[in-house]
Amino acid sequence: MGNPDYNWYILFPNHREGLRLNRELKERGIKNTIAPTPRIASTSCGISLIVDEADLDDIKQIITDREISIERMVQVPVQNSWQYRSC
């Protein structure tokens, strides 16, 4: 079990690499969610993947094996008390 107060985000240099990893993880049944990169993680826009902490080692291996380029993995606090905010 990972820390429920945090989410792990994987950041990418471009969307193609993000979609590649998304596809690889889906094929292996590893849970991942495409999400806009939170500002706290990066000032650039674009996709990131939210993954479970328990899967991190497997994911790192897939990234190496499939030569997927990532920027970094980063822990972001979960916003449990989020109140609706329009954008």
Place this chain on the structure above:
Amino acid sequence: MADYRQMWTDLKMDLDKHDLLCEVLPEAFGGVYLSQKNRPQGMDFYDFVVSEIHGVRPAELIEHQKAGGKVFGTFCVYVPDEVIFAAGGIAAGLCGGSQFWVSGGEKVLPPNTCPLIKASVGARLDKTCPFFLIADMYVGETTCDGKKKAWEILAGEVPVHVMDIPQMKREKDIAEFQAEIMEFIKVVEKVTGNKVTSEALGQSIKLINEKRRALQRLYATRKAAPVPISGKDALLVTQIAFYDDPARCAAMANKLSEELEERIGRKEGVFPEDALRILVTGTPLAIPNWKLHHIIETAGAAVVVEELCTGTRYFENLVDESGTTIEEQVKALAERYMKTNCACFTPNPGRIDDIVRLADEYKVDGIIDTNLQFCNLYSTESYLVKQALASHDIPVLHIETDYSEQDYEQLRTRVEAFLEILRK
């Protein structure tokens, strides 16, 4: 991270201001969308589109322009995309649904203008949306007074063509709209430099019909109980359909529908089977306006259908594909588009018939009739909607709101009270 700054700089966007929008979107999308449980896998694509909302599709449109193509920004479901695609152009829906753009519009528009118009004008004037800056031409229409005047303001920024939409649905009005489409063809041909042939128009009629069929298929899955997809997710699909590539839109909606049909087979849903089922009707909910759906669905009810421009009005009714001449095809286009029921028409019994029919088809427990602030047409029509629904014994709640979060808690209380009544 994907860096679109060069593209945005080339478009002369206000990067500092745009950065503020980039800051709030991930948080809002996370709170509204990613917080949902058991979402269909097919929503991955739509999450991707939102994550790259001002990047991937704008880059595709720019590539199209580099290859000599033109991009037409549209604001209404009465503008026939078929004509634009037949001339090798791309139509991209530009309706503004962001509170972020409203203040930009308020600099030039009266305060009592609807937020959709304010946001659309603000997005252009503040230079904070790439789509608004990419479009070679805006195609406006005459569906309300606010829009009619807004086109005149926007015409100072970008070439604008305004289509005259009839306000009644007599035979002569449909014939007039046919003539209007013929004139639109000439305008599009001039801008693109390409002739609209009957062959090309026939192909684009099929292309847009395919998109409509895919969205119809998706919506049909929402008739099931338990409902296999949330209203928020279905709304997002429709919102994105307005500016995505039509063939890709159809493919992704069909793929998602396939997954939802499998869920139905397994009796798998995102709400309990006995959850309240709500129909939302009224003014469009342009992206990223997710407020009302979020309120309804976090209160435990499922939105199962939208009688909105960002809903059934967008894809119900297909264009007859049998025409072989431009005249026959344009007549078929006029007939199809004039079947869409907007409150700008008088009288407009077709919309009420649609609401009653959809309420039955989707087995809804109640209806929320919503209109954007200062939308005189839909606000006035709500009286007739309420009368008609009372005669059919269908409970209805009328809500007037905007894009801001100012009235969020007030609305939540009203919606929760309405749902409580429905549960009794």
